[in-house]
Amino acid sequence: MTSSRTYDVVLYGATGFVGRQTVAYFAAHAQGLRWALAGRNRAKLEAVRADAGPKAAGAGIVVADAADEPALAALAQGTRVVLSTAGPFALYGSALVAACVASRTHYVDITGETPWVRDLIDRHHTQAARDGTRIIPCCGFDSVPSDLGAWLVRQPFQEMGVPCVRVKACFSLRGGFNGGTLASALNMLDAGQTRLMADPYLLNPPAARPAAGPEDADPMVPHHDVDFQAWLGPFFMGPVNTRVVRRSAALLNYGPDFHYQEFLRFGAGALAAVTAAGVSAGMSASQAALQLAPVRALARRLAPAPGEGPSEGSMNRGSFRCELVGLGAGGEIVRARVADRGDPGNRATTKMVCEAALALAGKADSLPGGARWGGVLTPASGLGEVLVERLRTAGMTLTVQG
Numbered sequence: 001m002t003s004s005r006t007y008d009v010v011l012y013g014a015t016g017f018v019g020r021q022t023v024a025y026f027a028a029h030a031q032g033l034r035w036a037l038a039g040r041n042r043a044k045l046e047a048v049r050a051d052a053g054p055k056a057a058g059a060g061i062v063v064a065d066a067a068d069e070p071a072l073a074a075l076a077q078g079t080r081v082v083l084s085t086a087g088p089f090a091l092y093g094s095a096l097v098a099a100c101v102a103s104r105t106h107y108v109d110i111t112g113e114t115p116w117v118r119d120l121i122d123r124h125h126t127q128a129a130r131d132g133t134r135i136i137p138c139c140g141f142d143s144v145p146s147d148l149g150a151w152l153v154r155q156p157f158q159e160m161g162v163p164c165v166r167v168k169a170c171f172s173l174r175g176g177f178n179g180g181t182l183a184s185a186l187n188m189l190d191a192g193q194t195r196l197m198a199d200p201y202l203l204n205p206p207a208a209r210p211a212a213g214p215e216d217a218d219p220m221v222p223h224h225d226v227d228f229q230a231w232l233g234p235f236f237m238g239p240v241n242t243r244v245v246r247r248s249a250a251l252l253n254y255g256p257d258f259h260y261q262e263f264l265r266f267g268a269g270a271l272a273a274v275t276a277a278g279v280s281a282g283m284s285a286s287q288a289a290l291q292l293a294p295v296r297a298l299a300r301r302l303a304p305a306p307g308e309g310p311s312e313g314s315m316n317r318g319s320f321r322c323e324l325v326g327l328g329a330g331g332e333i334v335r336a337r338v339a340d341r342g343d344p345g346n347r348a349t350t351k352m353v354c355e356a357a358l359a360l361a362g363k364a365d366s367l368p369g370g371a372r373w374g375g376v377l378t379p380a381s382g383l384g385e386v387l388v389e390r391l392r393t394a395g396m397t398l399t400v401q402g
């Protein structure tokens with residue numbers, strides 16, 4: 001890792017719906033850094049840079065199609081950090097990550113495609129760990145709140161010297177859907193990856209794969225939870241976030257009895273119970289229907305196309321709140337909260353992934369594990385306290401009550 005590289009951070013996928021927001025974020029928050037917009041189309045990249053105003057005028061442009069290996073190698077060799085928002089990542093991400101690993105360039109993205117992340121681990125973890133290269137997928141709404149939230153809950157238990165045996169999280173959110181997100185979900189279903197996605201320990205290192213018990217199964221039906229005093233049901237991001245938190249638990253050694261699960265919050269009372277039952281049944285039915293190719297074709301026709309997403313007004317009105325409760329081996333309880341205003345899949349995702357990239361561009365020896373730690377990591381294991389502090393400074397709530 002040398003500072004003789006042309007750029008500190010390259011934003012790959014800068015012309016996409018989230019990519020354009022990362023450019024605006026860097027224009028506002030990356031003073032003093034050398035950064036560039038990257039993608040497959042120079043004219044489009046130049047238009048995005050111009051739209052971002054005078055603070056983006058000094059940013060470079062790098063052209064590299066996702067299938068152009070020599071161009072991706074040059075891109076990765078020319079920067080210290082790559083931030084990618086070009087998805088579906090299974091289609092546009094593999095050669096870029098390979099180029100980053102080959103040139104010891106740190107990498108973050110916003111994928112939620114767990115089978116693709118499993119493939120990255122199998123291909124690159126050993127070399128990235130040996131070289132001290134941090135490859136950190138899942139740095140957006142999936143899975144930063146869950147992963148940093150569980151990591152925060154665990155801190156007081158460590159200080160008390162008590163094993164944390166269970167962390168539960170429940171989400172409340174308001175936001176829209178991007179065409180790119182739907183394209184990524186449908187691409188995983190097209191590839192027949194449903195069985196892989198259902199593995200609760202899909203992302204664990206082979207040597208740290210506990211036998212999955214009933215508490216690890218993805219929830220299917222609602223229940224009333226005494227710790228949250230609310231009706232909780234299946235959360236559609238749970239099958240992504242739980243796998244990431246379980247990888248963190250293995251990499252950071254949360255202990256052999258640690259379990260993590262998460263839910264969508266419906267509130268208290270009879271109406272919440274009925275809503276939870278209706279939404280959970282609807283979710284199961286739509287998941288089953290989307291297994292059928294004609295239903296996926298229909299979804300592609302009706303939903304926003306790649307490149308589209310919610311309006312500015314709708315993104316500004318969005319919000320999310322992730323409440324967590326941790327239970328100790330002796331009955332101790334720790335609570336935490338991660339929350340922010342703005343559409344979770346856009347405003348919060350942009351803040352999280354940009355701050356993750358800025359953390360990697362900062363002092364390497366302040367990151368977890370020190371300057372030589374690497375591998376295919378998670379937000380908690382690759383960025384930990386540094387990302388927590390950066391997000392707090394950027395206005396996100398991350399609190400813990402022991």
Ligand SMILES: NC(=O)c1ccc[n+]([C@@H]2O[C@H](COP(=O)([O-])OP(=O)(O)OC[C@H]3O[C@@H](n4cnc5c(N)ncnc54)[C@H](OP(=O)(O)O)[C@@H]3O)[C@@H](O)[C@H]2O)c1
Pocket residue numbers: 013014015016017018019039040041044064065066067085086087088089092110111112139140141142143178179180181182184185305306307308309344345346349
């Ligand atoms: N973690 C989260 O919470 C979260 C939130 C939102 C989105 N996401 C994920 O992020 C990804 C992007 O979402 P989005 O809404 O921004 O999608 P999008 O608007 O469709 O953007 C896709 C990007 O990929 C680029 N691309 C397509 N084909 C390419 C190729 N052959 N070579 C290089 N670049 C190529 C596009 O470039 P062109 O402009 O040239 O077509 C565009 O920049 C999706 O996978 C989505 O699931 C995650």
